Amino acid sequence: MIVTKKNGNTISIINDDNNTTMLVVDVIKDKTKTTFAVSGSLKTHVASSFTDIMMDTLKNVEQLILDFTNVSYVASAGLRSLLTAQQYVDDTDDGTNIIITNINDEVRDVFESTGFINILNVQD
Numbered sequence: 001m002i003v004t005k006k007n008g009n010t011i012s013i014i015n016d017d018n019n020t021t022m023l024v025v026d027v028i029k030d031k032t033k034t035t036f037a038v039s040g041s042l043k044t045h046v047a048s049s050f051t052d053i054m055m056d057t058l059k060n061v062e063q064l065i066l067d068f069t070n071v072s073y074v075a076s077a078g079l080r081s082l083l084t085a086q087q088y089v090d091d092t093d094d095g096t097n098i099i100i101t102n103i104n105d106e107v108r109d110v111f112e113s114t115g116f117i118n119i120l121n122v123q124d
Contacts, residue, residue, distance in 0.1 A: 004049050011053055013046045022046045025053060033063035039070035042078030051081040054098075058088060062096055069102040074110050086120055099123055 003016045013023040023040040034057050042050060057064055064085075074082075082100070089096050100122045103111065111117040 002045055002049055004053070013049045015045065023050060025050075027057075032061065033065060034061045035065040035067055037067045037069070041073040041075070042071060042081065043073065043075045044077040047075070047077035047081040050078070051084050054081070054085040055088060058085060058096060058098075064096075064098045066098065066100045067102050068100055068104070068107060071107060072104070074107050079110070079114060079116055082116070082120060097121060 001016045002022070003014050005012045005014060009027045009029075011025040011027060012021050013025075014021050021040070023038065023042065023046040026037040026039075028035040028037065036054075036057075040046070054064065066082075082098075085098055089098055098121060100120055101124070103122060108117070108122075111120065111122060
C-alpha cells in the first residue's frame with residue numbers, strides 16, 4: 001500500500017509494504033508561490049498521491065514551481081498527474097500557474113516525444 005507521510009516541510013510517498021520511500025517532495029513556501037523540490041521517479045505507484053499533493057497546493061497558491069532537478073524518470077501515469085494539475089489551472093483561469101524547472105535529458109525526451117513539452121510550462 002502507498003502512503004503519504006509529512007514531516008515538517010517534507011512529504012514522502014512510501015510503499016508501506018516494505019517501507020521504501022518512492023518519492024520525496026520538499027515544500028518551500030513563499031507568500032504567493034510554492035516550490036516542490038521533487039526527488040525520485042514519478043511512476044505509476046506514486047502518481048495518484050503526487051496528484052493529490054499538487055491539487056491541494058494549487059487551491060492555495062498563485063504559482064506552483066516543480067523543481068525536477070532530482071527526478072530521474074516520468075512514467076505515463078506521472079504525465080497524467082502533471083496533465084491533471086495543468087488542466088485544473090487552465091479550467092480555473094484565476095491566474096494560477098505551474099512551472100516545471102530543471103528537467104534532465106531523459107525527462108525532456110519523454111515530454112518531447114509525448115507532446116507534453118507544448119502543454120506544460122517547462123523552463124530551463
